[in-house]
Amino acid sequence: MKGKKNETKLLIIYTGGTIGMVHDPVTGSLVPIDFRYISQHVPELKKFGHDLYSVSFDPAIDSSNIDPAVWIRMAVIIEENYDRYDGFVILHGTDTMAYSASALSFMLENLAKPVIFTGSQLPIGLLRTDGKENLITAIEIAAAREQKRSYVPEVCIYFDNKLSRGNRTTKLSAEHFDAFSSPNYPFLAEVGLHLKYNKGYIDAQRSSRKLVVHKDFDTNVAILKLFPGINRNFVQSVLGTKGLKGLIIETFGSGNAPTYDWFIDELQKFLKKGGIILNVTQCHGGSVEMGLYETSRHLLAAGVISGRDITSEASVTKLMYLLGRYQTREEVVKGLNTSLAGEIS
Numbered sequence: 001m002k003g004k005k006n007e008t009k010l011l012i013i014y015t016g017g018t019i020g021m022v023h024d025p026v027t028g029s030l031v032p033i034d035f036r037y038i039s040q041h042v043p044e045l046k047k048f049g050h051d052l053y054s055v056s057f058d059p060a061i062d063s064s065n066i067d068p069a070v071w072i073r074m075a076v077i078i079e080e081n082y083d084r085y086d087g088f089v090i091l092h093g094t095d096t097m098a099y100s101a102s103a104l105s106f107m108l109e110n111l112a113k114p115v116i117f118t119g120s121q122l123p124i125g126l127l128r129t130d131g132k133e134n135l136i137t138a139i140e141i142a143a144a145r146e147q148k149r150s151y152v153p154e155v156c157i158y159f160d161n162k163l164s165r166g167n168r169t170t171k172l173s174a175e176h177f178d179a180f181s182s183p184n185y186p187f188l189a190e191v192g193l194h195l196k197y198n199k200g201y202i203d204a205q206r207s208s209r210k211l212v213v214h215k216d217f218d219t220n221v222a223i224l225k226l227f228p229g230i231n232r233n234f235v236q237s238v239l240g241t242k243g244l245k246g247l248i249i250e251t252f253g254s255g256n257a258p259t260y261d262w263f264i265d266e267l268q269k270f271l272k273k274g275g276i277i278l279n280v281t282q283c284h285g286g287s288v289e290m291g292l293y294e295t296s297r298h299l300l301a302a303g304v305i306s307g308r309d310i311t312s313e314a315s316v317t318k319l320m321y322l323l324g325r326y327q328t329r330e331e332v333v334k335g336l337n338t339s340l341a342g343e344i345s
C-alpha cells in the first residue's frame with residue numbers, strides 16, 4: 001500500500017492475528033487480508049495525511065506460534081527501514097502481544113521512533129470489529145510528532161482507547177475489547193474525544209545515538225508458578241531441566257513462598273550451580289518486596305533476585321535477552337536489577 005507524498009511516513013508490519021482477517025467471499029471462512037490492499041477494507045486510511053506503507057508476513061502467524069526467531073524478524077524489518085520511516089505499527093495477535101512488545105523493547109536500544117503494537121478481538125472484516133479503531137488510532141499515535149520529534153518514541157501497545165508501555169502490559173481478557181491492562185504503570189495516552197498524552201510518563205528523552213538491535217536470545221529459562229500443595233518431584237524436575245540457566249518463580253503476594261526445607265534446598269542447589277532465580281509476583285498488580293514477610297526472607301538469604309513490579313511477560317523476555325547478550329552471571333544479574341526500558345519502577 002502506498003500513499004501520497006506527505007511529511008510523515010509510516011511502515012505497517014502485519015505479522016498475523018485476528019485483526020487481519022476477512023471473510024472469503026467464496027468459502028465464507030476467515031482468511032488473512034493482503035495488506036497491500038488494506039485501504040480497500042479500511043477506506044478511512046485514505047483520509048490520513050501520511051504516507052502509509054506495509055509489509056506482511058507470509059504466511060501470517062497466529063501469535064501463539066511467535067518465538068524469539070519471529071521477534072528477530074520484526075526487529076530486523078525495523079532496523080532495515082529505520083531511517084526511511086518516522087514510525088512503525090505492528091499488527092499482531094493479541095495472545096502473545098505483550099511478550100513481543102516486551103522483547104522488542106529490550107532489543108531496540110536507543111529507539112527514538114514509535115513502535116506501536118495493535119491487533120483486535122474481532123477480525124477487521126466484521127461489522128462490529130474493534131480492529132478499525134485500533135488500527136486508525138495506532139497510526140495516528142505513530143505519526144504524532146512535535147518539531148520532528150515523536151511524541152512516544154517507545155515500544156507500546158495501543159488497544160481499546162489506551163496506549164501503554166509494551167513491557168508493562170498484560171493481556172487480561174479473552175472476551176472484552178478492553179483486553180489489556182498496565183497494572184503497575186500509568187497509561188501513556190488515553191483516547192476519548194481527544195487523544196490525551198500522559199507526557200510525564202512517556203520516555204521522550206531518548207538518546208540521539210544510533211539504533212542498536214540486539215538479536216541474541218537464550219531460551220534456557222523456565223517459569224515455575226507456585227501453588228499451595230506444590231510437590232517436590234515437580235520442583236525437582238523443573239530445576240533439573242537440562243541446560244536450565246534462569247528460573248522465574250511466580251510467587252504469592254509480595255514475593256512469598258513456602259518455607260519447607262526441601263523447597264529452599266532445591267532452589268539453593270540450583271543457585272550453587274550458577275543458576276539465576278528471579279522472584280516475580282503472580283498478583284496482577286504490585287511489587288515483590290522480599291523480607292517483608294517471614295515467607296520471603298529465606299529467598300532473599302538464598303540469593304534470589306527481586307523482580308520488583310515487572311510483569312511475567314517482561315520478566316521472561318528480559319531473562320532470555322540478558323542470557324543471550326551476556327556471558328557472565330554478574331552481568332545478567334546486574335541487568336535484572338536495572339530498568340533497561342522502563343519495565344520496572
Ligand code: ASP
Pocket residue numbers: 016017018019061062063064092093094095096119120121
Ligand atoms: N489467536 C490470535 C492470536 O493471538 C488471537 C488474536 O489475534 O487476538 O494470534
